[in-house]
Amino acid sequence: MASLLLDPELLKGLSEDQKKEALQAAAAAKRAEERAEQRALERAVKKREEERRLERERELQQSANSNKTKSKGSSNVVFIPKRKRQEKEKEEPKRSKPTNGTASTSSKPTPDTTTTFRRNNNSSTNHHHHHPQQQQQQQPSSSEWSHRANEAIKKSYLGKSAEDLEREKAEKRKKARANKKITFRFKWDEEDDTFQEDDPLYTTSQRRGTAAKPKKDKLASLVSTSVDTVRQKSLGSMTTRDWRILRENYEISVKGGRAPPPMRSFSENPLPTLPPLHPSILDALHNVMKFREPTPIQRQSIPIGLQRRDLIGIAETGSGKTVAFGVPICNYLINLPATVLNRVAEEGPLAIxxxxxRELALQINEEFSKMLARQRHIKNCCIIGGQQLQHQAAELRKGVHIVVGTPGRINECLEMAYLVLNQCACAVLDEGDRMIDMGFAPQIESVLDAMGAALKSENEEEAYEQEKEDVLTQGVPKYRVTALFSATMPMEVEQMAKKYLRHPAVVSIGDKDSGKNARIVQRVMFLSSPAQKEKALRDLLSRTMYNRDDKTIVFVNEKKHADGVARMVERMGRTCVVLHGGKSQDQREENLERFRKGGVVLVATDVAGRGIDIPNVSHIINFDLPTRSIENYSHRIGRTGRAGKEGLATSFITDEDEGIMAPLKAYLESTGNPVPVRLAKHPAASSGVQSNLIY
Structure with missing residues (x-):
């Protein structure tokens, strides 16, 4: 066995236990490699079958198009210009002019007159010697032939005669007269008049709207009373209209999925069929995480998660999405029997x-630790790149209930058999559009395919019955529940949602401009050259009053440029930390923690542009504008102005940033921010390119 899996030289000097563990690891790696090869072969076969199907469809489509072209080209109608037709009509009387008092027979009759001419001609031939005058009378004149020829030509090319066209026009005029609007006049006897001379509405002078004021005041009082008391009403007295008012107050929009009503507080259950939140979770929310009441995304998402219903959440950054999907998962785990919780070492985690x-994964894992602060027997761990895989594998072997991580490292642990998902029935994809942009789609699909729980039925009624069955069960659910949170919904994310989500409820928070950072004041400084950026940065930092609680992030495009800008900031007398992909994981965590404590300026690449929740970021400076899409700009400035607060974002732009000028101009206009004159008049900003991509 050793000779097949490992080089015997590698086993020298090891104890028996170490050799045994090494051989087990090698065997697991071999099995994982075989499974990976089998999956790759299956995917290749499916891809080839799909290509063949598409090729057959294209051939059928091309065949249908060619048949249509042939049928269109089979018409025998020949078009003769109007001028040639008029010339032919003028020449016709000249050729048919009679000579010596007899009609000329050289005129060629039209098909419509051929039969008549032949009959007349035969008759004149048979009686030529006996009735010469009768022959002349029966033979049609040239003018008659000309008239018939003209009528035949008109009918052939115009389709209808002049009489028919005139008749149709007359019918249309007749219908138009019939449809003419008729004014009906009422007539009644004077004795039937109900007017009262002493009516105060007419006898006294009143201002406009006086008569309708009592009804308007009553209606306004009803509306204001409903808005003020909708949160104080008892749960049983809440009507459908009251729930709609509550959603409107918090700008909650729900589509599909038969979503339950939103929760008014953490301790209240909006539906009797929903399982209540465990007291330990309520204690952690109020006393550990310091939540006084749910945020809008939490009000609607938590009841949906408690129903084990699939969810698509669209909300601005800093809105509390981690608690929105974390509370239902923790509540589900706490209510499981101990026999199920004790099997995680062999069967794998229950939620992923x-x-x-990496930074966002660490942040989510920390939030789970806070939510489970009163439940020590439920464990969570974070597996990400940049840390030793062996330590993470050892933690997984001990057994954890919730796994948080990046798709690449999770998929790596699955392939190495360090992680199994045999009883995993909960999956959450946070920042789904960002993961797709980073190329994690294959790894995400591989992880979702490895889950033990089955997908719910595509039939809506059957899916709801399956959800009810899972809510009532005391063991591991049969069917999985998947939550997808994303700022945008590109085509790739929609395709993934259609494949792995069943009849999801789509929850969006805020108006259409909430995702565009409408509460952030955006200033764009148009500089003559990139060399002026250092002076502009110095002016901004010098004008900013030093406050430990106010934080500033300077964004650049490349990690090698980040170190140079950091030295630039330090020369200005400010303490600085750097965050980019070139730093080790420990350095990144340490620098991020120093920045959270305050008193330093953070210089970062787009690695800090999505998902990381850092409170009290007051100023974002785009030293370099993004080069890929306007979405990166949106997520950069979204680090400030979080959770309803105001924020400030300043961007440096030069003539070298022509690719972003048109999208940036449209973005500023859509969020109500001023557009600099030089940017508005720049030719690149007027090119009409307003897509998300920057060319």
Missing amino acids: VMAPT
Whole structure:
């Protein structure tokens, strides 16, 4: 066995236990490699079958198009210009002019007159010797032939005669007269007049709207009373209209999925069929996480999660999305029997959460630790790149209930058999659009395919019955529940949602401009050259009053440029930390923690542009504008102005940033921010390119 899996030289000097563990690891790696090869072969076969199907469809489409072209080209109608037709009509009387008092027979009759001419001609031939005058009378004149020829030509090319066209026009005029509007005049006897001379409405002079004021005041009092008391009403007296008012107050929009009503507080259950939140979770929310009441996304998402219903959440950054999907997962785990919780070492975790970046994964894992602060027997761990895989594998072997990580490292642990998902029935994709942009789609699909719980039925009624069955069960649910949170919904994310989500409820928070950072004041400084950026940065930092609680982030495009800008900031007398992909994971965590404590300026690439929740970021400076899409700009400035607060974002732009000028101009206009004159008049900003991509 050793000779097949490992080089015997590698086993020298090891104890028996170490050799045994090494051989087990090698065997697991071999099995994982075989499974990976089998999956790759299956995917290749499916891809080839799909290509063949598409090729057959294209051939059928091309065949249908060619048949249509042939049928269109089979008409025998020949078009003769109007001028040639008029010339032919003028020449016709000249050729048919009679000579010596007899009609000329050289005129060629039209098909419509051929039969008549032949009959007349035969008759004149048979009686030529006996009735010469009768022959002349029966033979049609040239003018008659000309008239018939003209009528035949008109009918052939115009389709209808002049009489027919005139008749149709007359019918249309007749219908128009019949449809003419008729004014009906009422007539009644004077004795039937109900007017009262002493009516105060007419006898006294009143201002406009006086008569309608009592009804308007009554209606306004009803509306204001409903808005003020909708949160104080008892749960049983809440009507459908009251729930609609509550959603409107918090700008909650729900589509599909038969979503339950939103929760008015953490301790209240909006529906009797929903399982209540466990007291330990309520204690952690109020006393550990310091939540006084739910945020809008939490009000609607938590009841949906408690019903084990699939969810698509669209909300601005800093809105509390982690608690929105974390509370239902923790409540589900706490209510499971101990026999199920004790099997995680062999059968794997019960819930898995994927995030695009290491920092966001660490942040989500920390939030889960806070939610489970009163439940020590439920464990969560974070597996991400940049840390030793062996330590993470050892933690997984001990057994954890919730796994948070990046798709790449989770998929790596699955292939190495360090992680199994045999009883995993909960999956969360946070920042789904970002993970797709970073190329994690294959890894995400591989992880979702490895889950033990089955997908719910595509039939809506059957899916709801399956959800009810899982809510009532005391063991591991049969069917999975998937939550997808994303700022945008590109085509790739929609395709993934259609494949792995069943009849999801789509929850969006805020108006259409909430995702465009409408509460952030955006200033764009148009500089003559990139060399002026250092002076502009110095002026901004010098004008900013030093406050430990106010934080500033300077964004650049490249990690090698980040170190140079950091030295630039330090020369200005400010303490600085750097965050980019070239730093080790420990350095990144340490620098991020120093920045959270305050007193330093953070210089970062787009690694800090999505998902990381850092409170009290007051100023974002785009030293370099993004080069890929306007979405990166949106997520950069979204680090400030979080959770309803105001924010400030300043961007440096030069003539070298022509690719972003048109999208940036449209973005500023859509969020109500001023557009600099030089940017508005720049030719690149007037090119009409307003898509998300920057060319």
